[in-house]
Amino acid sequence: DQQVKQNSPSLSVQEGRISILNCDYTNSMFDYFLWYKKYPAEGPTFLISISSIKDKNEDGRFTVFLNKSAKHLSLHIVPSQPGDSAVYFCAASAGTGGFKTIFGAGTRLFVKA
């Protein structure tokens, strides 16, 4: 029972263009969402998050959009850079703090120069 789904295992984008990574969830109790980025041989690192009381959060080139009615969130990277090539994990949490954080399986992003 996958509560957090990232349906695209991989995505390839040209440098300078927009990358859109998608994530769907099933549990309506999730109220906080995070994106993590993972380079090879390193652990995931926190990238950006959003609370369920918002529908958008922006940090530089990274924007996360949340559509609660569709139980869908997306991560936009504009413009994409070769250094953005990594695996991106979507994560969702219900209740206070990270104790019940559920991760998606990740999407591997390739940004071509």
Place this chain on the structure above:
Amino acid sequence: DAMVIQNPRYQVTQFGKPVTLSCSQTLNHNVMYWYQQKSSQAPKLLFHYYDKDFNNEADTPDNFQSRRPNTSFCFLDIRSPGLGDAAMYLCATSRDPNSYEQYFGPGTRLTVT
């Protein structure tokens, strides 16, 4: 630099032979997590510690145990590894129970022969 360290990075053990993976952190965070990640799957939470308070996920096999002798260190013990336990094991920390953001170590890749 403050960080989460996992040793060893690669561990090979024999079927049924107990193995211990270690994690240390210099962040002085109160919460520590252990995740299991199999190939192309989402990281799956095994258990977490809030200070010395141990919390086991309901579906974590009894074969997996953990110890946290102090704030800085946390160990994952696999009492009788099976072939299905081969995976990447990720340790993570968070500042306190109210913090969503987790800080990950690079992981230990366990091979069972």
